Every structure is written in C-alpha cells, then in structure tokens.
Amino acid sequence: MKVFNPRAYMIGLLYTILAHNFVAALGLANITTELGLRLSPGARIILPNSPDFANATYRWSTFAEPRLSVVVEIATEEDAAETVKYANEQKFPFIAIGGGHGVTTSLANLHYGIEIWLHRLNWTIISEDGDTATIGGGIIAGNLIQALWQKGKYAVTGSCECTSYLGPLLGAGHAVLQGKYGYAMDQLVSLHLVTADGELLDVSASDPDPDLFWALQGAGHNFGIVTSVTTKIHDIPDQGLWAHEDYFYGRDSIENLFETWNQLLPRQPPTVAIVGFILRNASMDAVNPVVVLSLMQENVSRVDPIYTEPFRNANPISVSSGFGTYRDIPRWLRFDFNNPVYCTTRNVSALHFPVGLRRWNITTQRMVYDAFAAITAGNSSFNASEFLLEGFPVQGVKAVPEDSTAYPWRGDNLIAYPLLRYYTNMSLDHTAIEVGEGFRRKLLEGSGSEELHSYVNYALGDESPEQIYGYEEWRLDKLKELKKKYDPERRFSFYEPI
Template identity: 50%
Template sequence: MGAMSTWKVWITGVFLAVFLTDRLTNAIAFRRENITTTLGPQLSNGAQIILPHNAGFVQATQRWSLFDPPHFTAVVEVGTEEDIATTVKFANKNNIPFLAVTGSHGTIACLGKFNGIEIRMRKLNSTVISEDGKTATFGGGKRSGEVIEALWAAGKQTVSGICECTGFLGPALGGGHGVLQGKYGIASDQFVSMRMVTADGAIREVSSSGPNSDLWWAMQGAGHNFGIVTSITSKVYDVPDGGLWSYETYVFSYDKVEAVFETINWLAQHQPPGMFNRDVIYRNPSVDPKNPILQVDLLQESVSAVAPNFTSPFRKLGPMSVGSGSGTYKDIPKWTGVNFNSIACNVADTSKIRFPIGLVSYNATAQQALMDTFSQVIGPDSPFNVSQVLFEGYSMYGVKAVPDNATAFPHRGDNQLVTVAMVNAPRPELDAQAVRIGNKLRQVLLEGSGSTELHAYVNYAAGTESLQNLYGFEPWRLKRLKELKAKYDPQDRFGYYAPIPV
C-alpha cells in the first residue's frame, strides 16, 4: 500500500473514531438529560437523581472493594417503593441496565460487566414491629447494624450478619449466615413475606402462598436473580437473659494448626445452639515477624464467661495469649472487628476478593498445608500481606431443621464456612495474581476435604465459581432455578450478581 493510501486509511480511521466517540458521548448526554427530564418528574419528592458531575455522586457510588467494580452512569436514590418500579420501567424502556445497592459489599467479578443506573436503596430504612411482637417489617435499604439496633430497642433480635455495615437483605437473599442460626436457621429461613419489584417493573407481594408462591422458594438463596426487595417481613424473637454474651480469644503459633483444628472439629459436634467460633489465619509482625498466626474466638450466649468444658481443650494446646470478656449481643460486631467504626467497614482504595468453600469438617493435615501455602505465597513483604483466611463455625441445629429442598439455599450440610480473603492495591496485575493465589489456597482445602464438589457461599463468591458451586449440584435444583428465571426475568435484567442463565 502506498504512502497516500496509508494516509487516507489513517484519516478515515481517525474520523470514524471521532465520529463514534462523539455519537457515544451524545448518547450518554442524551440519556442523562432524559433521566433528569423524563424520569425525574415521575419520582416522589423524597427521591433524587445524582449524575457524575453532581456533588454526592462519588459518595453514592463508593464500593467496599475496587475489584472489578460496576460502572454507574447515574444514581437514582429512591424514596418509595413506587420509585423503584418507575425507575425499572424507565430503564427497561431505554434499554439501560440497573442495579440495586444498599451496602456496596458485593465483590463478585461479574459486577464489572455492569454499566448503568444505580438504584440506591438507603432511604428505605424503616422498621415496623408487629403488634404481637413475632415479626418485623424492614425496608429494603436497611443495614445489618441498623436492624440489630432497631430490634434491640424493642427487646427483640433476629438472624442477621454480624458485620454492621453490610446491607441486611443482600446477604439474606443468598441465605444469610448469622450468629443466631443455631437457634433459628439462616436469615432467609426467617422470611414471612416480602414486597418486591420484578424485572417488568411490577410490584408484587410474595410469600409461601398466593399468586407468586413459586418465586418464594427462589428468593431464599438465589434472590439476587429475581427482583429488588422493597421490604421484608421476618420472624423476630425476644432477647434472652438481657442479651448476655461472653467470649474467649486465643492466639496460636504456626505449629499448633493441626491440633487447633482437630479441637474445632470436636467443638462442632458439641457446641450448643447459642454458640459459635470465628477463626482467622493472618500475619501480625508484632506477634510473629516471620510466620502467620491463627486466632480463635469462642462466643457463647447467656453466660458471663464461656463454659470451661469448651475453653479447656483450647487452653491445653498452649496458646500464645488468651483474652476474654462479656457484654451483650450488640457487642459481637465490635469483638469480631466488623462494627461500623472498624477497619473492616472502612471504604479504602483496595481490591478485596473472597474465595469461599463450605466443609463438613476440617482435615487437620490439609489445614496445616493451607497454613504452609499461605506462608509461602503471602510473605511478610508481599503486596497481599494483609490478606486472611476466615473460618466461621456457626451452630447448625436451626439450619438443618429446615428440609434441604424447602428453599433455594443449597449447602445446609456444610458445618464450616471458610473464606480466603485476598486484599491488595487495585491494580489489574495484582488482581489477577490475587485470583490465582485465592483459587490455589481454596483448592488446598477442597483436595483435603475428600470431595470433588466445591460448595461456595454465593454472598462471598469471587466469580470464578460454576453455577453448581454456587447453587448446588442437584439437577432438579438447577432446573427449577432456570425455569423460574425464564418465567420472571426472561431478559436477564437481574444478571449482574451470580447470574442464573436464562
């Protein structure tokens, strides 16, 4: 090709690129103008549209993790249930994606495909306790800490996550593990009814009976795929013994891992419904400058000190330190480092990627292999050196009292929930490396379990998991979910968080 021809091709390419960029810019500007002039007048007085150039947009779109985050072109901060329905219909008409947001804690990779409207739920934060005191109705924008506080003021409690800053409903729609699940089941087991906006913009009342009863099953474990819950009515319970709880904390050295997890296996077979343990592998140079350490937290309800029959086996292992204390149920987030003012709840410029796995029990040898691998791949000077492996050992009595086929939540047989939590600066090359490390550490646990099935808690998923990993390996379960997805969301409008294919 001659120089003149090459020049013409280059000019044509530049002209085309400028033309397309100009068209795209105009289209975005049109959409923003359209959302203000067309959607704005249809919303309630309590609603607000926030565009990228407006004050408050950055705060409204902040994410807990910067790993593969969604991209928002506008925020609709809704004030009523009808605002959500109106926004969904507007988005459908204009072929704009939408995503409901409360706590901003989702870190799954598929969120990075999103480019559209954030439906901000925070103003829907009401709490109404029924006259008989057996149920409470929460607005869809409620955070877990707010649920705890609102119920506590009335002498009530329910199953929720212990992290105060996460949304209440987001985790609950994926099942929702919590401190009280040994007594009552997971968070979604508490659902009595809900109001929600489905993909067509319709407002529906959903419960175990009525015209949408088939959807009720799916909302308890796979709810992110089917609608935006505007309010939820859940069972609530009287706070026993003034809400008294106690804890005992141990820090163990690198060489005690096998013995500790053998003891935790024993604990899982004996811990009462009002007890749980929360354990972490992490680096703390002030305790051990070379090796990671293992912290074990035991928490028990209705006692001023954790019972000696539970503490003695851990004390006999020779921990590096022991701490203890007592307080109330409201103190648990602070004790475990996930209260509103904790580092865990701070929005920081980091990528946080989680790799969950559910286990029936711990293979102590595999746990030592996990510790060894963690030490090798996440050294003291590693860019991932604040990463952790979290072990959640909730009592399972209430969870297993619910039949396995009663809801879409798939993993009721798993007694232990483990999560590799990678943390690093938000750079693509580090994110890619974090994914490799996270999958490697999780694979160590899977191989040690003796099972070929990776069970991954959907609320902690990284996005590298299969549909079976997230929603269960039973063919009937996946078939039912896909049929319901085709019925209620045939255009896959709710396809950005652990999506079920249509």
C-alpha cells in the same frame, strides 16, 4: 503498602470523565426530567458531575466494580418500580445497591448503567404482637440490630455492621443466631418485590404459586429488587448477655487447634459460635501469621469451660476473655462500623474464594497456613490479607428441609475462604485470582469431595451454576424455569446469574 495509588486514581478520574460523556451522548442527562417527573418528591437523581456521585457509588472492594453512569436515590418502594420501568423503556441496564459489599466478577458485566440506591429504605416497623418486623430494603445490618435492640428484640442478621441486611439474606444469610433459628432467609414471612417489568409484588409461602418465594431464599439476587420484607424477630434473652474467649495460636499449634475444633463440631450447641482468622499480627509474631479464634456463647458471663479448656490446651500464645451483649459481637470479631478491614478502608481490592466443609482436614489446614505465610510475607502486596474460618452453629439450619428453599448447602458445618486484600492495582488481579484458587483447590482436595460448595454471598463469580446453586438436577432446572418465567430478558443478571 502504598497509601496512594496514582494509577488507580487516574483510572477512576478517566472513568468519571467517560461516564459523564456517556450520559450526555445517550441523552441520559434528560433523566432528571424524564424520570424525575415519575419519582416521589424525596427521590434524587445523581449524575457523575455531582459531588455526591463518588459516595453514592462507593463499594467496599474495587475489584470488578459495576460501571455506573447515573444513580437514582429512591425514597419509596414505588420509586424503585418507576426506575425499572424507565430503564426498560430506554433499554438501560440497572442494578440495586444496598451496602455495596458484594464482590463478584459478574458485577463488572454492568456497563454504564443505572444504580438504584436503596439506602433510604431504612425503616423498621415491629408488629403489634412483637413477633415480626417489616424492614426496608436499604437498611444496614448494624442499624437494624440497633433498632430492634431498643425494643428488646433481635433478628437473624449478619455479624458485619456495615453490610446491608437484605443482600446477604437473599443468599441465605448465615449468622451467630442460626443455631437457634436457621438462616436469615428462614425467618421470612413475606417480601415486597419489584419485578423485571417494574411491577410491585407481595411474595410469600402462602401464595397460590409459592415457587418465587422458594427461589428468593438462596438465589434472590436473580429475581427482583426486594424493597422490604416482613421477617420473624425474637425476644432478647437475659438482657442479651454473651461471653467470649479469644485465642492467638502460632505456627506450631496448627494441628492441635484444628483437631480440637473438629472434636467440638458434633457437640457444638446452638448457643456457641466459633470464628477464626489467619492473619498477620506483628505484636504476637513478627515473622509468622497467627490464627485468631473467637469462641462465643450466649446467656452466660463466662464461656463454659467444657468448650474453652480444650482450646486452652491446644497451646495458644495468649488467651483473653470477657463478656458483653449481643451488640458487642461485631466489635469482638472486628466487623464493627469502625473497622478498617471490613468497613472503612477505601481503594482496596478484596476477593473471596469460599469453600463449604463438613470438618477440617488437619493436613490441609497446615498447607493453607504455610501457603498463607508465604504469600503474605515481608512487603508482599497481599500482606493485609486474611483467611476466614467460620463455624456458626447449625442446628437451626439443619432443622429446615433441604428442598424447602433454593439454598443448597445446609449440610455444611463450616465455611473457609481467603480474603485477599491489596490496594487497587489491576496488574495484581490475575495473581490474586491464581493464589485464591490455589487455596480453594487445597481445601476442596482435603475435603475428599469433588463438589465445590461456594456460598453465593462470598462467591468470586468464576464458579459454575452447580457450584453456587447446587448439583441436584431438579434444583437447577427449577431455578432456570423460574428465571425464564419472572425475568425472561435477564434484567437481574449482574450478581451470580443463574
């Protein structure tokens, strides 16, 4: 794979020049005085000719990026509200950005807009009783984990340290702790929200009209900019002790592996999580992909043999085990701040094609493995791709009534998806989408269902509203009515719009 892509570089350079000219042509250059006077002293307006513009607009994936002309680096929640009011007055599109990990085609529908950069809203304030925390809307998951850890607490967060905390939460927020507590969104007590007309609202389940709180739990990207939340937090048990056992499986063990995993599903306890990856690892197999499986358990220094022995008997190439704390989980899964795939590599397009499942179809998983082997073979542009297999515990998720939030897929036990990665090259985008959709068709056909369940936080953007927000007519009707009520001009429509 090439380290430098001159075509992508020239496109980026051309975009920067055009964005700068666009700013001047529309009079957005005056934003520094017009909007600047309305912002707090700590806020900053960043234009395309600033050396900070590239970092302020950086995204994990270059696929379907929004085209941004101005960044407003806010310092207070009120700054977000003032920026929305200004954008409405000037009829400029806008988007709020936390970690910059969202990947969906709808982001590319934003042309020459304003980015509201949330990263300085990064506080964590624990309540006196220690049961809740108020968290700023720009905090990164790894920083939140660290802040709570120092106080002997943890919250339901994603496992990837460099993503935002609130972005995934608004689409459910699945996590290793969901077996005990439910999704991240299920922990919410209240949200501080900037509405489409620039007003600041406090939203909670106890409101006279709780429907907005309902919608923010699973379809939240459509209804406002969440500048802070108050959420439940929990005492860390046993000094945060976790154990893990990791397996590498070769091509001859695919059927045994997934049959073993299926057998565990009905008896997987809330303290055991399983995450797998199909990927290339030449040190394990120079010719074929391998399946890497991590089996993790809380409150023990060794994963219980009742769970590990079946996987050991499924003929792995190698087995390793160890223990640590909850804070080590991102590193074990390669989701830590320093990981090149999920956090540090730039100028890479990354696309996901998620499918929610009840169990693994063994024949389908063989087909998926073989197709992945073919598409990543040799010097393929896609040879740094991976296929993710997520099996977090579900007891806490299914304890919450399905109609109590906008999120529709509580009945699923697994999420599977290819993560197609390649150095930025627009000529490969169409091929990547064809390949990814082919994987998704295989998974859906193997599930025995005609209904695609696409987790909104991973969705590509070509799905129907039903495939993201649910097939129940009442659920979609409710979301559409709430959208008309709270965002009639569809100002929040750049991430999986309803």
